[in-house]
Amino acid sequence: MKLSQIRRHKRRLARRNSTAHLTLTSLIDIFTLLVCFLLVGFQGEAQIPSIKGLVLPISSSYVPPESSLTVVVTKGEIRINEKVVQTLMPSNTPDASGNKQIDFGPLAGVLQEQAKRFKPSQVVNGIEERTVIILADQNIPYAILHQIMIVCSQQHFGKIAFAVNKEAKKNA
Numbered sequence: 663m664k665l666s667q668i669r670r671h672k673r674r675l676a677r678r679n680s681t682a683h684l685t686l687t688s689l690i691d692i693f694t695l696l697v698c699f700l701l702v703g704f705q706g707e708a709q710i711p712s713i714k715g716l717v718l719p720i721s722s723s724y725v726p727p728e729s730s731l732t733v734v735v736t737k738g739e740i741r742i743n744e745k746v747v748q749t750l751m752p753s754n755t756p757d758a759s760g761n762k763q764i765d766f767g768p769l770a771g772v773l774q775e776q777a778k779r780f781k782p783s784q785v786v787n788g789i790e791e792r793t794v795i796i797l798a799d800q801n802i803p804y805a806i807l808h809q810i811m812i813v814c815s816q817q818h819f820g821k822i823a824f825a826v827n828k829e830a831k832k833n834a
Contacts, residue, residue, distance in 0.1 A: 730783070730792070730794060731792065731793070731795070731819065732794075732795045732796075733814070734798075735750075735796060735807065736802075737750070737801065737802070742769075742773070748766070750806065764809065766810065770817055773794075773814060777819065780792045782818075783821050784820075786820060789818060789820075791821050793819070793823065794814050794821070795823045796814075
C-alpha cells in the first residue's frame with residue numbers, strides 16, 4: 663500500500679469511529695419552554711378552598727367549578743378569596759317584621775372592588791355579569807344565603823354557583 667492510501671484509510675477510520683458532539687444547552691432550553699407552555703396552557707379544575715369547620719351540602723350533581731371569585735359563608739363570618747370580609751352578627755336595629763338584620767355593606771364594597779379584577783362571563787340585558795362560587799355551610803339559614811345572593815347580584819356577580827360535596831356512589 664502506498665503512503666497516500668494508508669493516510670486515506672486512517673482518515674476514513676477516524677471518521678467512522680468519531681462520536682458526535684451534542685450540545686445539551688439548546689435541548690434543555692427547548693424542554694424548559696415546553697414544560698412552561700404546558701403548565702400555562704393546562705386548564706384544570708378550580709381549587710375550592712378548604713375551611714376548617716365548614717360542612718358543604720351533599721349533591722348528586724357535579725359540574726367542575728370554573729376559576730372565579732369564591733365567597734365562603736361560615737357560621738360566624740364571610741370570606742372572599744380566603745380573606746375575612748365581615749362577621750355574621752345581626753345589627754341592633756330590627757326590620758319591619760321585628761327580626762334583626764345583618765348589614766352586608768362591607769360585603770358589597772369588597773364585591774364592587776373585586777368586580778374590577780374579574781372579566782364578565784356573560785351579558786344579561788346589556789349588563790356584564792361575573793361568576794361567583796358560594797361555599798356555604800349546610801347549616802346556614804336560607805334567608806342569609808338569599809341576602810348574600812342579592813348583594814352578589816347587585817354588584818354584577820349574577821352567575822352564582824354553589825359548591826357542594828359530591829355524593830358517594832352506592833354499590834349495588
